[in-house]
Amino acid sequence: MWRFRYVWDNIEAMIRNKTVLLGVTGSIAAYKAVDLASKLVQAGANVDVVMTRCATEFVTPLSFTSITHRPTVTDMFEVPDDFEIEHIALAQRANVVVIAPATANIIARLAAGIADDMLTCAVLATRAPVILAPAMNVNMWENRITQENLTRLRARGFKMVEPVTGPLACGSQGKGRLADVEDILTVISQALRAKTDLAGKRVVVSAGGTQEPIDPVRYVGNRSSGKMGFALAEAARDRAAEVTLITAPTALDDPIGVTVVRVDTTLQMRDAIARAAARADVLIMAAAPADFRPAAVSGSKIKKESTARMDLHLVPNPDIISEVRGNLIKVGFAAESEDLVRNATAKLKKKSLDLIVANNITEAQSGFGTDTNKVTLIDSRGKIEALPLLPKSEVAHKVLDKVVALLSAGPTNQGRNGRRK
Numbered sequence: 001m002w003r004f005r006y007v008w009d010n011i012e013a014m015i016r017n018k019t020v021l022l023g024v025t026g027s028i029a030a031y032k033a034v035d036l037a038s039k040l041v042q043a044g045a046n047v048d049v050v051m052t053r054c055a056t057e058f059v060t061p062l063s064f065t066s067i068t069h070r071p072t073v074t075d076m077f078e079v080p081d082d083f084e085i086e087h088i089a090l091a092q093r094a095n096v097v098v099i100a101p102a103t104a105n106i107i108a109r110l111a112a113g114i115a116d117d118m119l120t121c122a123v124l125a126t127r128a129p130v131i132l133a134p135a136m137n138v139n140m141w142e143n144r145i146t147q148e149n150l151t152r153l154r155a156r157g158f159k160m161v162e163p164v165t166g167p168l169a170c171g172s173q174g175k176g177r178l179a180d181v182e183d184i185l186t187v188i189s190q191a192l193r194a195k196t197d198l199a200g201k202r203v204v205v206s207a208g209g210t211q212e213p214i215d216p217v218r219y220v221g222n223r224s225s226g227k228m229g230f231a232l233a234e235a236a237r238d239r240a241a242e243v244t245l246i247t248a249p250t251a252l253d254d255p256i257g258v259t260v261v262r263v264d265t266t267l268q269m270r271d272a273i274a275r276a277a278a279r280a281d282v283l284i285m286a287a288a289p290a291d292f293r294p295a296a297v298s299g300s301k302i303k304k305e306s307t308a309r310m311d312l313h314l315v316p317n318p319d320i321i322s323e324v325r326g327n328l329i330k331v332g333f334a335a336e337s338e339d340l341v342r343n344a345t346a347k348l349k350k351k352s353l354d355l356i357v358a359n360n361i362t363e364a365q366s367g368f369g370t371d372t373n374k375v376t377l378i379d380s381r382g383k384i385e386a387l388p389l390l391p392k393s394e395v396a397h398k399v400l401d402k403v404v405a406l407l408s409a410g411p412t413n414q415g416r417n418g419r420r421k
């Protein structure tokens with residue numbers, strides 16, 4: 001649910017006023033395309049729907065027309081009132097083409113370059129990105145012919161939203177269910193995002209609050225929800241970066257298109273970050289690793305009756321971001337409750353960061369657990385930018401705007417603390 005909220009912020013920003021050509025084919029999952037069309041319209045898109053003849057056996061064109069307030073195209077030879085060569089016009093005005101659900105049949109026809117109906121003609125004629133969200137019986141999906149067709153289409157730049165595993169309409173179990181509408185929307189927004197300014201860059205993001213075990217049941221933790229880190233990972237992915245998200249336990253689902261490494265403790269996070277950062281261009285430390293951990297961890301549950309009082313002896317954890325060396329941009333976070341700029345600037349210098357994102361956790365709707373954040377960005381050249389209260393997805397893009405500028409400006413901390421060579 002949280003994840004969808006992030007996705008929705010991105011979707012709305014990316015999709016507003018864009019034209020989406022939604023192709024619907026003859027799958028039992030065709031009814032889900034009505035929901036997809038509805039969400040696209042809610043996000044402000046102009047949605048042209050093209051149905052194959054078989055699709056009309058499953059859902060009526062009227063369902064789509066009622067939602068999109070535009071004619072639904074089902075017949076290549078039906079001349080519209082404002083005549084233009086419709087398949088070319090549809091193909092040209094689309095900013096993105098998405099076929100959901102995509103049958104084994106349309107996949108095969110597209111792979112072969114067949115253009116025998118409005119949808120296949122439009123796909124051949126478009127220069128927009130084309131996204132396929134297949135849905136079919138598991139055996140049809142696993143069939144080598146289908147897989148070879150998909151490989152061929154991928155190689156030609158078609159984007160896929162893979163089907164998911166679960167109970168199928170045919171009564172069997174396996175891979176073949178249409179991906180969730182929110183995942184399809186995510187891929188659409190990715191395809192629409194004009195910015196690819198992090199293409200070729202490897203970005204490592206940490207998220208969440210680590211948990212330091214006391215015994216097999218209890219732990220020392222903190223209030224970090226992971227939302228800011230996840231928003232950053234998704235934003236970097238949308239800007240074409242190769243993203244690794246190293247996250248402490250959170251209630252959030254893995255973002256699609258991101259390599260996710262799940263850890264529990266600060267020491268585990270340190271190891272995972274050291275590995276990932278060795279080949280990264282950017283490290284964004286949005287996690288809240290516990291500063292201290294219990295000196296000793298009990299192997300069995302400490303019984304309440306076994307002790308009249310319990311003293312917890314804590315030892316300091318390493319400071320992960322300070323330990324990372326190499327030629328990469330380092331972005332840290334500072335959650336402060338007073339003297340925001342002064343404390344954050346001191347942290348930036350002490351840890352040899354390129355940028356620090358400071359937030360006052362006492363502000364309403366900002367900091368832990370919220371969907372919004374009010375932050376001040378401070379870079380190593382002393383530039384301070386106070387941002388208004390924004391959704392975390394937008395804060396993420398503001399941070400990445402800075403990262404892109406820092407990447408193109410080159411190292412700012414050259415030689416400092418021996419970090420850059």
Ligand SMILES: Cc1cc2nc3c(=O)[nH]c(=O)nc-3n(C[C@H](O)[C@H](O)[C@H](O)COP(=O)(O)O)c2cc1C
Nearest residue numbers: 025026027028029052054055103104105106135136
């Ligand atoms: C009840 C029913 C459900 C079907 N569901 C699917 C499906 O989920 N995926 C698929 O690839 N084909 C499915 N088919 C077969 C397609 O409808 C058939 O291959 C058709 O030729 C697809 O045409 P189109 O790709 O032009 O829409 C189904 C057929 C029936 C009768």
